[in-house]
Amino acid sequence: MMEMPNRVTPQEGSAGMYYPHPVELNSSELELLALMEKDSREYPRDHVLAPAGAEADRLFMLKKGWACAMRTLADGQRQVLDVFLPGQIMGLREMSFSTNLSEFRTLTPVVVSSFPRQQLSEMFATSPRLATLFFMMAAREQSVLIERIVSIGRRTAAARLAHFIVEMRMRLGKSCREFEMPLNQTVIGDALGLTSVHVSRTFTLLKQMKLVERHSGCIRIRDLDRLVEFAGFDRDYLNGNPSWPNEMTAVSITATRH
């Protein structure tokens, strides 16, 4: 098998920008990655891909659409833990557990491929670079999680929401002022530890402040600089690390398909 390096670059308009650095993979590595995408299926909006507590024997790769991981408490309250965008793998943290720590649920109609966790273990065993890739992805997820902890723990509702919007824009790789965010206010609230009622009031506040507006799933940012400032957003918490050996760093898996 030829070892021709295969330069991979982020895909325009996809989650590619979320992991912004190109990575060189040889053909056998690409083959392994391709395995992950064999069993590809469509699911409707609000579909449970895997319930919490179920055996975590498969991982999911999100190819199109949005999904999330969420927990439901005994009293029915919900907390959204991750919002997944195209190119992300759902279930990485469950690799060190036997059952799902949360429910995986679609937020829009999606295209998802699923693969057995065994396949990920094999990649670790056969390709250090793929191992590195997945480790980096997990590290990125951690950075999103700690930023959410700061938000929920220490920021007001308005700053939380502002921060969430800036984070989403950045993860989507958008450089424009308007983008789709197909989450209703209940989901946003569940991600930010707020009620949907308070999310509504907070959006009207941000609108009065001329920072952002929202119309049916679409976010328009009216003053990005002030929004970033107001959110207390750390501009480089989602940027990559150029000093990783061989320029290798986490990259959207979907990017490898183009």
Add this chain to the structure above:
Amino acid sequence: MMEMPNRVTPQEGSAGMYYPHPVELNSSELELLALMEKDSREYPRDHVLAPAGAEADRLFMLKKGWACAMRTLADGQRQVLDVFLPGQIMGLREMSFSTNLSEFRTLTPVVVSSFPRQQLSEMFATSPRLATLFFMMAAREQSVLIERIVSIGRRTAAARLAHFIVEMRMRLGKSCREFEMPLNQTVIGDALGLTSVHVSRTFTLLKQMKLVERHSGCIRIRDLDRLVEFAGFDRDYLNGNPSWPNEMTAVSITATRH
């Protein structure tokens, strides 16, 4: 170099139980791990090992004592992101960034060894099992983070505190009712998104409920079952995953030294 497997088991009374599954490492792998512990130093309580935003060129392995990662906001508010126990590595998530996302600070006098991040990359390149080990550690950290998000986002102050205590007891590998938790109420509050004043009130509440007491850095659990119930604690979120290939799963690194 011989490939004699070297069975490693958790160390009594250390963070070993936090990563409860034994792992087989050969001598060259053990040698690589030993490199991480060469440069070992002591630091006093409340010492900044690395400031937020600084170049993340080194990682730290905590051998004795407690430490944390924390963020300080523009208005001076703080949020503790991780509480590190002996055997944990500080800086794993920074592997995908060039700078520290948070400050690393000691909570007690500690013994810490530091090593260049390059060393971790090399381990990834040379040993798939070590790569797996570190990946598992990152996954464990994620599970602690999402549990904290659920706490801060959706639980009352009392349930948050109860949950935190149960989590600490479990991570410390304690099976008894009394253990050391050398965190003052300000630090606890900063971890749980509360003020120190409210932590104080909440402790007196838990004491009135006959669930826990706290005297100068020592926690005494008076009714574990009710505490777990009250906290909404998920009993297996810190348990390991026995189905990982070769029984290999994350294990406290310190455990390999005994």
Add this chain to the structure above:
DNA sequence: CGTGGGGTTGATTCTTATCAATTCGGGTGG
């Protein structure tokens, strides 16, 4: 033309923060 999901608004309550005063407790120096 109902119907239902999503969103908005108002009134009220609840939880936690804030501010300020006081106490506790362990260590130090006289």
Add this chain to the structure above:
DNA sequence: CCACCCGAATTGATAAGAATCAACCCCACG
């Protein structure tokens, strides 16, 4: 051994922020 000191903890009064409950609107869709 005692007086003092300082960080940590407690307590009380009040304020702020978000939740809750309830009513109502909007509108896409069968």
